[in-house]
Amino acid sequence: MPARTLDNPLVLPVLGLLLESPMHPYQVEVTLRERSEEGQWPLNRGSLNNVVAALASAGWIEEHERAQREGRPARTVYALTEAGHAELVSRLDLQIRSAAREFSPFFAAISYLGALGREGAVDALTERAERLTARIESDQARHTRALDDGVPALFVVEADYALHAARGELAWIASTISDIHSGRLTWPAPQTKDVRA
Known part of the structure; x- marks a missing residue:
């Protein structure tokens, strides 16, 4: 198993879930999908199985038991080891303390917002704001439900x-749209190309 598998973004959530309780990989997959409606984790069964194998090879997780229900294949339930717990704490501490820039596709796209022109930029930003508003409402409802169900805020x-x-x-989107409408955010005049040979 390549060492770079331990750099996979899934390592942290897998270790975190196994801190909560021992699980088999399918339970890990289902739980991550339930907790990540927007698909924040790059999750597919193959990459998850590779990560689990790498964690076991590194000694960060170990076989806890083999569970089998009637008519189903046996599943290996994994638990976090002391070394895995130490690795989880180390990674969490490092990532929480770090203020490194995190580049998203949206960050890359707004770098070239000017290419859309004023109207195109306003249209695109307005649609994103509408989608973001709907997501916020949905996420807020789920968050409130979890707290109402007694899940600790932590x-x-x-x-x-x-x-x-x-x-x-x-x-930020609302402010940027306002700046476009008011003229505070200006577009350069279109340049014409000299087509003379």
Whole structure:
């Protein structure tokens, strides 16, 4: 198993889920999908199985039991080892302390917002704001439901962070649209190419 598999973004959530309780890979997959409606994790069964194999090879997880229900294949349930717990804590500490820039596809796209022209930019940003508003409402309802069901706020702190980040993005979009309408955000005059040979 290549060592770079341990750099896969799935390593952290898999270790985190196994901190909660021992699970077999299918349970991990289902739980990650349930907790990530927008597909924030690059999740497919092949990459997840590779990550689980790499974690086991590294000694960060170990076989806890083999579970089998009637008529189903046996599934290996994995548990976090002490070394895995230490690795999880180390990675969490490093990532939370780091203020490294995180580049998203949206960040890359807005770098070239001017190519859309004023109207195109306003249309695209307005549609994104509408979709973002709908997502915020849905995420807020799920977050509220979890808290109302007695889930400790610490266990859904990432949902709270995501809501704050989305609201910040929504505010930026509204401000940018306002700046386009007011003329504070200007577009350069179109350049004509000299087609003389």
